[in-house]
Amino acid sequence: MSKMPASIVLVGAGKMGGAMLQGWLSLGLDGRAATVIDPYPSPDMKTLAEKHGVRINPPAGETAPPEVLVLAIKPQTLDAAAPEIARLVGPGTLIVSIMAGKTIHNITSRIATARAVVRAMPNTPAAVGRGITGAAANAAVTPAQRAVTAALLSAIGRFEWVATEDLIDAVTAVSGSGPAYVFLLAECMAKAGVAAGLPADLAERLARATVEGSGELMFREAATPPGQLRQNVTSPGGTTAAALDVLMAADGLEPLMGRAIAAAKQRARDLSG
Ligand SMILES: NC(=O)c1ccc[n+]([C@@H]2O[C@H](COP(=O)([O-])OP(=O)(O)OC[C@H]3O[C@@H](n4cnc5c(N)ncnc54)[C@H](OP(=O)(O)O)[C@@H]3O)[C@@H](O)[C@H]2O)c1
CATH class of the missing domain: 1.10.3730.10 (ProC C-terminal domain-like)
Known part of the structure; x- marks a missing residue:
């Protein structure tokens, strides 16, 4: 599938992360290109991963820095997860965060290796592939990374860029909530x-x-x-x-x-x- 990344790590495979992974796989992402990090993956997630060859929780140090790392953990778990995420991120890794209320600065200040960061706000109809996500990118995000972001987030519905990060609060107020x-x-x-x-x-x-x-x-x-x-x-x-x-x-x-x-x-x- 065009614009799907060559390698992707999903951190947090709960409701939203799970819906995204399902969407990517149905759009043709090769499961062997994907890794899931989640301390307690659900039985459904384990079944999905097994079916498509997605790796779950590989031993530390076994995951090369991916092209994209999607952060779908709860915002309050970011501090605890940050050191592990920092180890997974390389200089060319794009971080796509869907954490509500966590700014791009919150992410770059906690994850020292973070460079290119997209902050996205999806909504719950994503669970049936009919969500809408608004997203903002920092200056380090390249046009090619924007295209990959749009492809990944379109897997759960429609997708829109906003010009500046402060508009994410308005996106949250209209479509997120x-x-x-x-x-x-x-x-x-x-x-x-x-x-x-x-x-x-x-x-x-x-x-x-x-x-x-x-x-x-x-x-x-x-x-x-x-x-x-x-x-x-x-x-x-x-x-x-x-x-x-x-x-x-x-x-x-x-x-x-x-x-x-x-x-x-x-x-x-x-x-x-
Ligand atoms: N649901 C929505 O409509 C919606 C809309 C907009 C944005 N969001 C954002 O999407 C994010 C995920 O929401 P959700 O509803 O999918 O939450 P969720 O179902 O609780 O999913 C979060 C997942 O991350 C796992 N996790 C916790 N700590 C982790 C760690 N250190 N490393 C890896 N995985 C970890 C959780 O495992 P445990 O369950 O074992 O803790 C859980 O499976 C949140 O930041 C939320 O703000 C959600």
């Missing part, structure tokens, strides 16, 4: 359905399927802006319009979402470091 806002929307619709007289289980099924189907429609109609899709299903004076009059009022969803995303962005900024 965003799946929870959509799940909340389904919850609120279900509760309102109960208030409108529906049995709770039916209201939940209706709300859930509506969010699922609308997401799929938006996915398939990629060229149509969401506002247009909304207008396409809103007849003047109809039932949808009556609801949208409430949701789109001056104190409706737009200012509320604005405050929510601003709060998430501020929290991301506070947590970084």
Whole structure:
């Protein structure tokens, strides 16, 4: 597969790391090019690794510096893992970190061998290959390394570069935390359905399927802006319009979402470091 690295080490094979490895292998990465470092790999990870010839936890000193090292451990474990990671990284190794809240400076200051570093923020639909990841690179990252990063992170969904690292806080606030806002929307619709007289289980099924189907429609109609899709299903004076009059009022969803995303962005900024 083009742009897949010749060698890759995945540090942390949990939910996100596991989803990424699965994506790379399904895109044609040769499993023998991959090494997983994780103290307690799950049975599923062991099965996947065995099937594809991926090495797990080779003895220290047996791993040559890889072309890419992907850091998918929890942010709070970085300090403990840093010495081992530093030993794996060579001068030509690209580090791609998906750790929430850990800045490029946090990484280069703890891993003395780190040079080229990408900081990426994926989201949970990555588990089904439908995530979106925003990423920023430091000045040491070459165009070829950018291409490899895009190939690797596209294995779990869509991928976007941001111009500067500080924008990662905004990416976190919109798409990183965003799946929870959509799940909340389904919850609120279900509760309102109960208030409108529906049995709770039916209201939940209706709300859930509506969010699922609308997401799929938006996915398939990629060229149509969401506002247009909304207008396409809103007849003047109809039932949808009556609801949208409430949701789109001056104190409706737009200012509320604005405050929510601003709060998430501020929290991301506070947590970084
Ligand atoms: N899940 C998301 O939606 C999401 C979104 C954006 C960013 N992220 C970021 O992605 C990262 C991983 O999240 P996750 O949900 O995949 O977490 P996770 O399932 O807990 O995965 C982390 C994995 O790293 C392992 N690990 C711990 N210490 C290690 C060490 N020293 N060396 C190697 N592996 C080690 C853990 O093992 P044990 O379980 O045995 O400790 C676990 O398997 C986090 O930094 C998170 O901020 C996640």
